[in-house]
Amino acid sequence: MAVFMQSFLSGILIGGVYALIGIGLTLIFGVMRIINFGHGDILMVGMYLTYVLFTWLHIDPFVSVLITFPLMFLFGGFLQKVFINRVLHAVAQNQILLTIGLGLVMSNTAMLIFTSDYKILTTSYSSSTLQVGGGVTVSTPLLISFAITAAVTAALYWFLLKTDTGQAIRATAQDREAAQLMGINVKRMSILAFGLGSALAGTAGALISPTYYIFPQVGGGFTLKAFVITVLGGMGSVVGATLGGILIGITESLSAVYISSGWKDVVVFVLFLLVLLFRPSGLMGKSRT
Amino acid sequence: MAILEIHKISKFFGGLAANSDVSFSVEQGAIMGLIGPNGAGKTTLFNCITGYYPPSRGDILFDGQRMNGLEPDKVCMLGMVRTWQKVRPLPKLSVVDNVMVGALARTSSLKTARALAMEQLKVVRLEHRAGFLAGGLPIGERKKLEVARALATQPKLLLLDEVMGGLNPAESEEIIQLILDIKARGLTQMVIEHDMKAIMRISDRIVVLTSGEKLMEGPPQEVVSNPEVISAYLGESHA
Amino acid sequence: MANPVLKPVAGILVLGALFALPRFVDSPYALHMMILLFMSISQGQSWNILGGYAGQHSVGHAAYFGVGAYTTMMLMHAQQVAPWLGAWAGVGMVAVVALAIGSICFRLRGPYFVLASIAVAEILRLSAINLTGLTNGAEGILATDLPPFKIGATVITDFSTKVPFYHAGLALALATITITYGVQHSKLGYFLQAIREDQDAAHSLGIPISRYKNIALVLSAALTSLAGSFYGVYVGFVDPPTVLGLDVSVQIMLICIIGGMGTLWGPVLGSLVLVPLSEALRSNLITEALVKAGVVNADSRTGLFLKENLSHAHVLLYGVLVVLVILFMPDGLMGFFRKLASRRQREAV
Ligand SMILES: Nc1ncnc2c1ncn2[C@@H]1O[C@H](COP(=O)(O)OP(=O)(O)OP(=O)(O)O)[C@@H](O)[C@H]1O
Ligand SMILES: [Mg+2]
Numbered sequence: 001m002a003v004f005m006q007s008f009l010s011g012i013l014i015g016g017v018y019a020l021i022g023i024g025l026t027l028i029f030g031v032m033r034i035i036n037f038g039h040g041d042i043l044m045v046g047m048y049l050t051y052v053l054f055t056w057l058h059i060d061p062f063v064s065v066l067i068t069f070p071l072m073f074l075f076g077g078f079l080q081k082v083f084i085n086r087v088l089h090a091v092a093q094n095q096i097l098l099t100i101g102l103g104l105v106m107s108n109t110a111m112l113i114f115t116s117d118y119k120i121l122t123t124s125y126s127s128s129t130l131q132v133g134g135g136v137t138v139s140t141p142l143l144i145s146f147a148i149t150a151a152v153t154a155a156l157y158w159f160l161l162k163t164d165t166g167q168a169i170r171a172t173a174q175d176r177e178a179a180q181l182m183g184i185n186v187k188r189m190s191i192l193a194f195g196l197g198s199a200l201a202g203t204a205g206a207l208i209s210p211t212y213y214i215f216p217q218v219g220g221g222f223t224l225k226a227f228v229i230t231v232l233g234g235m236g237s238v239v240g241a242t243l244g245g246i247l248i249g250i251t252e253s254l255s256a257v258y259i260s261s262g263w264k265d266v267v268v269f270v271l272f273l274l275v276l277l278f279r280p281s282g283l284m285g286k287s288r289t
Numbered sequence: 290m291a292i293l294e295i296h297k298i299s300k301f302f303g304g305l306a307a308n309s310d311v312s313f314s315v316e317q318g319a320i321m322g323l324i325g326p327n328g329a330g331k332t333t334l335f336n337c338i339t340g341y342y343p344p345s346r347g348d349i350l351f352d353g354q355r356m357n358g359l360e361p362d363k364v365c366m367l368g369m370v371r372t373w374q375k376v377r378p379l380p381k382l383s384v385v386d387n388v389m390v391g392a393l394a395r396t397s398s399l400k401t402a403r404a405l406a407m408e409q410l411k412v413v414r415l416e417h418r419a420g421f422l423a424g425g426l427p428i429g430e431r432k433k434l435e436v437a438r439a440l441a442t443q444p445k446l447l448l449l450d451e452v453m454g455g456l457n458p459a460e461s462e463e464i465i466q467l468i469l470d471i472k473a474r475g476l477t478q479m480v481i482e483h484d485m486k487a488i489m490r491i492s493d494r495i496v497v498l499t500s501g502e503k504l505m506e507g508p509p510q511e512v513v514s515n516p517e518v519i520s521a522y523l524g525e526s527h528a
Numbered sequence: 529m530a531n532p533v534l535k536p537v538a539g540i541l542v543l544g545a546l547f548a549l550p551r552f553v554d555s556p557y558a559l560h561m562m563i564l565l566f567m568s569i570s571q572g573q574s575w576n577i578l579g580g581y582a583g584q585h586s587v588g589h590a591a592y593f594g595v596g597a598y599t600t601m602m603l604m605h606a607q608q609v610a611p612w613l614g615a616w617a618g619v620g621m622v623a624v625v626a627l628a629i630g631s632i633c634f635r636l637r638g639p640y641f642v643l644a645s646i647a648v649a650e651i652l653r654l655s656a657i658n659l660t661g662l663t664n665g666a667e668g669i670l671a672t673d674l675p676p677f678k679i680g681a682t683v684i685t686d687f688s689t690k691v692p693f694y695h696a697g698l699a700l701a702l703a704t705i706t707i708t709y710g711v712q713h714s715k716l717g718y719f720l721q722a723i724r725e726d727q728d729a730a731h732s733l734g735i736p737i738s739r740y741k742n743i744a745l746v747l748s749a750a751l752t753s754l755a756g757s758f759y760g761v762y763v764g765f766v767d768p769p770t771v772l773g774l775d776v777s778v779q780i781m782l783i784c785i786i787g788g789m790g791t792l793w794g795p796v797l798g799s800l801v802l803v804p805l806s807e808a809l810r811s812n813l814i815t816e817a818l819v820k821a822g823v824v825n826a827d828s829r830t831g832l833f834l835k836e837n838l839s840h841a842h843v844l845l846y847g848v849l850v851v852l853v854i855l856f857m858p859d860g861l862m863g864f865f866r867k868l869a870s871r872r873q874r875e876a877v
Contacts (some may be wrong), residue, residue: 035639040754070796083851084853086855087854087855093642094854094858097850098855100587100850101846101847101849101851101854102847102851104778104843104846104847108840108841108843108844108847109844111840111844112840144823224650227646228647231640262654262657262658263658264654265650265654266651269647269650269651269654272644273632273647273651275597276632276633276643280636284625
């Protein structure tokens with residue numbers, strides 16, 4: 001039972017970070033109807049940014065979120081304005097291909113700069129744990145990252161629900177044309193959404209950097225996970241992505257313990273295919289007539 | 290003899306009844322006009338009949354066969370084909386290739402299909418555009434392409450959804466002649482149209498829909514002189 | 529090219545020259561390049577049937593490439609099955625995988641097919657890593673001992689040089705080109721393109737959408753599988769990243785994007801651009817040329833950096849190419865040439 005609680009709990013904690021990644025992807029999809037295949041690579045950029053800040057300026061990875069978030073926001077806005085914007089009305093496959101291409105450029109540029117070596121960011125607390133009781137322990141960095149995730153998510157919900165800009169973003173996500181007719185600057189919303197999505201992915205990158213290997217190709221796996229999360233939650237749904245992220249975190253953590261860590265990603269992808277097969281609108285979405 | 294019988298067709302979108310309990314039948318060889326204000330449910334009815342989506346309730350009998358829930362390709366093979374109000378050419382294919390796609394429903398030989406396609410292009414007077422990309426045609430010619438492509442599937446019943454919408458008077462007149470020519474060949478047609486003059490000229494009978502319900506049905510003269518139709522339909526669109 | 533005799537004659541001459549090439553060229557490196565070119569053409573043509581003609585953009589073709597390669601290599605390694613027989617077993621395996629994918633994904637619209645195609649390829653890659661008993665896991669399968677190829681009792685070749693691989697590759701490339709030509713000039717090709725252009729319109733014109741998508745998928749997957757088998761046997765080694773990785777899928781797709789999707793010669797053009805470019809990067813030819821030309825000093829920091837890193841840069845190049853092509857040449861080289869041709873025509877009028 002302790003083993004179960006243990007892995008369940010760490011599943012929830014890592015799921016929080018997954019939720020952040022998924023929310024970023026789903027925001028971008030909601031507002032622009034574009035699936036960002038470079039999402040994981042943006043996360044990778046966030047990881048290296050954190051790494052650089054840590055090794056050169058000795059800024060703690062969790063503190064560096066304050067820098068990573070705005071920088072990644074600008075980076076995402078730049079990507080949208082210079083590249084994505086030009087294919088907003090192109091056929092879907094060109095949008096997909098463009099984001100794949102941008103992802104490849106990001107990961108391979110990182111390889112040129114940092115080589116393909118695995119980097120480890122070791123903080124004083126990287127491997128420390130906390131007793132929760134009942135023989136269950138949790139990793140300290142995971143716990144801190146979950147707390148920050150929760151704060152960021154709460155702030156994001158507040159932004160989307162309570163501010164005018166946030167509501168404009170949601171209106172654009174619901175119906176782009178109607179939003180345009182209502183006088184919302186849809187182009188600006190797209191830049192904002194891509195910026196926000198990237199900032200969230202970058203933040204997630206910062207948060208996991210004390211516990212994950214950092215290498216140029218790390219993004220691919222996260223892109224796939226982000227897809228699974230958003231499809232699971234219903235594409236475009238922020239709440240769905242939040243729950244989907246946590247669900248994936250738990251699934252992964254439990255299958256690592258009860259099946260094997262080599263198969264945990266397979267379990268996630270199989271789950272994904274099953275959802276596609278039986279509930280393509282997502283677990284949270286309305287079922288189709 | 291009725292070629293198409295519609296029994297109490299209803300279609301709901303969430304809480305909205307786009308069609309409710311619509312019934313009528315179409316005689317072999319006749320032209321049935323379908324009119325009604327915007328949003329009355331005309332296109333929805335075509336969608337249900339041709340299998341684009343299944344009706345929520347009701348029965349569709351075509352040539353004595355129950356059609357509910359059949360996929361559009363089966364419906365087409367059984368002899369019912371529609372055109373789209375918002376035209377849907379295959380933009381990167383040439384005009385003749387577009388029509389060949391229709392013709393290939395009945396033959397596997399490209400040669401036969403090409404000959405058939407050219408024939409249909411002549412019928413709609415579009416043969417001079419055969420080699421052009423369909424995506425580049427002006428709207429009037431795209432509408433004609435829709436008709437040619439549908440005809441190439443060799444249907445028994447042709448459903449035309451506002452083929453005159455957005456056309457100038459000369460182009461509309463051409464389409465009217467085309468519809469009458471098609472009728473002369475013995476094909477049955479259902480025609481959705483907003484232009485009352487045109488629909489009066491071509492229809493043998495007219496069904497009037499408002500808010501998803503059938504308001505009335507009858508020969509053109511009877512329909513236009515019906516005060517309810519005038520207030521519900523003409524009154525509104527002339528306001 | 530207006531002369532109707534010229535085209536077939538030119539075609540036969542080119543074919544003859546290609547067939548006879550190894551008689552005149554005995555540099556193994558040149559033959560190696562040609563073999564890579566043939567393989568790339570085969571991959572591109574195979575993807576093109578599903579992605580270019582039917583408009584179903586699979587980003588998971590590594591699944592078929594890898595399953596073909598693995599099946600053939602496993603049969604050869606463990607059961608001593610000759611690869612030209614094992615390859616057909618690979619095709620059978622791949623057809624099963626493809627039909628399973630098709631039945632799941634083709635009921636869905638939009639981006640779901642793309643997502644599912646990636647997921648399936650990843651499942652297979654991870655399985656190949658984990659099923660160590662079957663696939664030897666991450667270490668891969670090394671199998672270089674080919675049985676001699678005999679017809680009757682006559683030994684045709686014992687695979688001691690690259691020449692038989694050259695001819696096998698040429699045959700595979702020609703076969704895929706011919707099959708694509710056949711698809712393009714048949715009902716199947718028309719239906720696939722109609723589905724690509726407008727699925728609803730195609731459906732309403734009597735085309736059973738799912739069936740035709742599945743036909744395209746199985747055909748495309750089977751040909752990709754053959755290319756995979758060829759790759760495995762030629763290199764003599766397969767492991768999960770090189771035949772089942774996402775890079776492989778992207779590269780297969782890239783051949784068509786650069787050349788022009790949904791055209792017969794697009795994958796050929798794309799291969800002619802991609803293969804030499806990435807080989808030049810991989811083998812440090814560019815650095816050497818720069819050093820020779822005196823642009824950079826071999827022992828300077830830049831020179832060392834280039835030498836060290838440019839060989840890894842071919843994937844970066846893929847990325848840059850994709851971005852540039854999508855933004856500035858969305859119909860690929862074929863589309864670009866067509867546009868040029870029609871402009872010239874207009875100017876001539
Ligand atoms: N797929 C759908 N989902 C939800 N509502 C729909 C859908 N299709 C149609 N409707 C609604 O059903 C009603 C009938 O629409 P329909 O297109 O059938 O009208 P119509 O008579 O063809 O109008 P028009 O003359 O403008 O073409 C409208 O209120 C429309 O908004
Ligand atoms: Mg309508």
